[in-house]
Amino acid sequence: MRTTVPSARLHQDALQFRLILAATYPFFLAAAALGRVRPVRAAGRPGLPAARRSVFGEARAMAVQAIPFAFMG
Template sequence: MRTMVPNARQQQEEIQFRLILAATYPFFLAAAALGRVRPAQAMSRPGLAPARRSVFGEARAMAVQAIPFAFMG
């Protein structure tokens, strides 16, 4: 079994996560903005339109989903 991560290591990983988030957020923001500008192709089913986040919230969600892959391994 894996033991608990020491507090110092956990803080270091949190700082690394925040730095990577700050570095990659502009790219995800651009992707989210482009996604809003392009016509939606998923409108084949009208009436099932998902609730939309703000562009900034969408960019943060994309970044938070992608960044953990940098810590795998």
């Protein structure tokens, strides 16, 4: 019994991931931009600036966190 996944399957999964990322990235970019315009109150000490990513980096991070749910099941 083989437990390894063929490389063609891995390539197909990677391609699907990139396609879904490209399709959903604009929505996450809009959400990140809205989050900058209307910031959420930070939980923590007031007055201390939180380290922030760029809007584009934040959108990519949100997309990369959400997309794996499409591959579950």
